[in-house]
Amino acid sequence: xxxxxxxxxxxxxxxxxxxxxxxxxxxxxxxxxxxxxxxxxxxxxxxxxxxxxxxxxxxxxxxxxxxxxxxxxxxxxxxxxxxxxxxxxxxxxxxxxxxxxxxxxxxxxxxxxxxxxxxxxxxxxxxxxxxxxxxxxxxxxxxxxxxxxxxxxxxxxxxxxxxxxxxxxxxxxxxxxxxxxxxxxxxxxxxxxxxxxxxxxxxxxxxxxxxxxxxxxxxxxxxxxxxxxxxxxxxxxxxxxxxxxxx
Numbered sequence: 001x002x003x004x005x006x007x008x009x010x011x012x013x014x015x016x017x018x019x020x021x022x023x024x025x026x027x028x029x030x031x032x033x034x035x036x037x038x039x040x041x042x043x044x045x046x047x048x049x050x051x052x053x054x055x056x057x058x059x060x061x062x063x064x065x066x067x068x069x070x071x072x073x074x075x076x077x078x079x080x081x082x083x084x085x086x087x088x089x090x091x092x093x094x095x096x097x098x099x100x101x102x103x104x105x106x107x108x109x110x111x112x113x114x115x116x117x118x119x120x121x122x123x124x125x126x127x128x129x130x131x132x133x134x135x136x137x138x139x140x141x142x143x144x145x146x147x148x149x150x151x152x153x154x155x156x157x158x159x160x161x162x163x164x165x166x167x168x169x170x171x172x173x174x175x176x177x178x179x180x181x182x183x184x185x186x187x188x189x190x191x192x193x194x195x196x197x198x199x200x201x202x203x204x205x206x207x208x209x210x211x212x213x214x215x216x217x218x219x220x221x222x223x224x225x226x227x228x229x230x231x232x233x234x235x236x237x238x239x240x241x242x243x244x245x246x247x
Contacts, residue, residue, distance in 0.1 A: 002092030006050040006228050011104075013057060015080045019077075026055060033224055040114070041082055041213075045090045050231035051097045051224065054083065054104025056211060059173055062118060065110045070118035080104075084111065096224075097204035097227035102171050105198060105207030112181035116173050117194070124130065124192045128168045131148035137214035139166035143188040143196045152187070152222075160218045167196055167210035167217055174209055199223065204230040 008030050012021050021038050030036045030053060039046070058074040063154045091098055101107040126140030126147055143165050144179060145153040156165060165188075177193040180186055184202050184205075187197035188221055199206040212220035228234070 001156055004234060006234065007048055008034045008036045008051045008053060008228075008233065009046055009049045010037045010053040010055055011080055011083045012038040012040055013055075013077050019163075022055065025213040026053070026241060028115060029216065033228060038184065039083070039087075041079055043086055045087055045094060045096070047094055047096070048215070048233060049091075050098055050229050050233050051099060052091050053082070054088075054098065054100040054107055056102030056104060056170065058103070058109060059118075060084070060103060060107055060116070062116075064223060065115040067115065067118065070152075072119045077103075080107070090204065091169060092205070095204065095232050096147075097230050099205075099227055100207030101213070102209060104212055105209055106173060108207050109175045109181060110196075111199070112184055112200075114175060114181045114184070115179050117176050118173055120172055120174050121192070122172065125174075125194055126169045128170055134168075135214070136170060136211065137168050137216075139215060140169050141167050141190045141210070143167060143190060143219075145188045146186050148152060148185070149187050152219075156218050156222060162218070163216075165219060167208075168215040169209075170211055170214070171209060197223070 010022050010026055010030060015021050027036055034050065057080055058077045061076045062069045088111060128136055128138040128140050130136050132138045175195040177189055177195060180195060183201050184198045185201055186195050187199060189195050196209045206223040206227055208220050210217060
């Protein structure tokens with residue numbers, strides 16, 4: 001591995017009437033992994049990046065996965081939609097690692113042919129109370145690991161001295177077990193079958209439904225670190241490995 005500091009790009013959006021960028025929580029979290037830059041709208045990619053982060057946000061356009069819009073949907077974010085439609089395929093083609101958070105993970109599933117639950121039953125699915133002591137990072141959902149990743153669960157629990165792994169929840173849409181595209185592996189899900197963590201079978205792509213910039217999820221940190229190690233800019237061709245092999 002090179003000693004080069006990883007370059008991390010996060011898709012920007014309109015943060016106010018006269019501002020564009022991201023939030024401090026994303027910048028704070030991602031700065032632990034490298035130098036962070038905000039990706040502005042364009043029709044090309046930054047090939048020197050070592051990780052691209054697709055952040056959370058408003059709902060994606062239901063027509064993209066063959067559904068009519070639900071009545072509780074929010075308007076799509078044109079900047080994130082542009083990235084998903086124009087830039088995402090380019091980054092995938094270039095082999096640059098990609099990590100999706102909340103909406104970002106949903107967009108990855110849609111890109112590979114999956115569909116979304118447009119309005120999750122929050123009576124059975126936990127939702128973080130921003131007014132609680134933990135705020136947006138309140139841990140409300142226990143996650144269940146799929147059999148393939150049981151050893152990973154044990155490893156993370158032991159390393160972080162945890163009894164179980166829980167996540168925060170700030171979403172009303174999600175991906176249900178059984179609707180995940182074949183090439184995306186489900187790492188973990190909730191008791192009501194909402195997918196919480198995924199990774200691609202072969203490509204350097206992974207995602208989480210929760211918000212690691214709020215709860216610093218040990219599993220999200222693990223996946224991001226593994227993805228960065230796969231950056232073509234940080235290693236020689238003969239040093240590359242698959243994420244699936246390492247976890």
